[in-house]
Amino acid sequence: MLDLNFIREQPDVLRTALADRQMDSDVVETLLLLDTKRRALLVKVESLKAQRNTVSKEISQTKDADQKQEKILAMRTVGDEIAALDEKTRQVDEKLTSLLANIPNIPDPSTPVGKDENENVVLRTMGELPKFDFTPLPHWELGPKIGIIDFDRGVKLTGSRFYILNGAGARLQRSLIAWMLDLHIRQGYEERYTPFMVKADTLFSAGQLPKFVDNLYHDIEEDLWMVPTAEVPLTGMYRDEVLEESTLPQRFTAYTPCFRREKMSAGRDVRGIKRGHQFDKVEMYIYCRPEDSMRELEKMLADAEETCKLLGLPYRVKQLCTGDLGFNSIITYDIEVWAAGCDEWLEVSSVSNVGDFQARRANIKYKPAEAGKNRLVHTLNGSGLGMPRTLISVLENNQQADGSIIVPEVLRPWMGGVEVIR
């Protein structure tokens, strides 16, 4: 959420931001109008309340019964006025808040302006693409061939976009998760195991609600929501808290499954395990001071890149343009790994600085070491990495002519020493 004071003082910055994001900026006018209206109402109702408080005190001290009655009657009228104005203010407030809740963050000046994903900028490409003396299979052929992916029974259990990993396939994914968590711990993150179901408030804090309600699974009976990413509980964790400056930055890593309805992506990536309604992810998350967030962003990106490097996966880093930038984000880097069988680059990580956007929604502040007002923290999130796609890349890039798969060296301790999956 953006600061209303900021919008009031610099509406043009927001107008430009919305235009850069290929969005309509008319909403700014409505916002400013409602803001003016709200403040006028507040001035009026608060002076009435002040009057009521004063007279109420007088009433308690008035001995004369007639005078007392007179004042009570007068305040009854004032009370009605207050109730009416309070209701009006509440309505304006509600409109204002719901508009504000749907306004995206302002892109950082370093984010390139662009219309859509085609104008994202490739910053660097790292590693050699693997060479084969046979045609490498895509994982949806390779997996069933050696019996580690079972699409048919996944569909039988739940429906389309669900699958079962068998034996070494399941173990390989679990190894990836365990290895990544341990790697991030070495990189300075602390592990968290969080709930996979959260309240609506928690999703609002992370910027998922109200805008992305269509992408979420919701248990109506208990009013609990399945997390679409660990970023959600990792943001909500500190909701309404004030942190000590000396404890910042705080860096966390967490494994969670992620649940997404993918309604907006119906028909995309339907082959294989690239886009499921349920997938596993290891997440990185940082709370820091505003002045440190860009430096932390570079660290997080480097940590995600190291994950690819150690697995031996060729990857490239893209900076998202304004037209493709996520709702919460001011600057985002995507990491894509090469998948030799699919013959394409797969997004496995998205590393973002969201500034104080989530902190304002979640009300997360820190107390400056030097005296002064509490300030909003900055938060950053990044995948480190997203699971099925990392698994795809490992499987496809390391396949041999007979379909067997060479296990990356770093994973072997978690694979019980297995070097080749057959």
Added chain:
RNA sequence: GGAAGGGUGGCCGAGUGGUUUAAGGCGCCUGUCUUGAAAACAGGUUUGGUGAAAGCCAACGUGGGUUCGAAUCCCUCCCCUUCCGCCA
């Protein structure tokens, strides 16, 4: 799922309709004193909104209600503790 008790400032804790604009204590900050520290004493010590400012308004788990006036009375929901039941 059932029963009982509870939820007040950074923490402990008083408060059952009007000098409570939340007592008192602890902690913390500043000052005095001191070579320094401790102790003592004095002052300060939540957040948000609004206003040029003085100030004003709001918040005692949540949301409603009653009243001239609610931490206090009524209703709703949430959470915590203890006991019972069930359970990986």
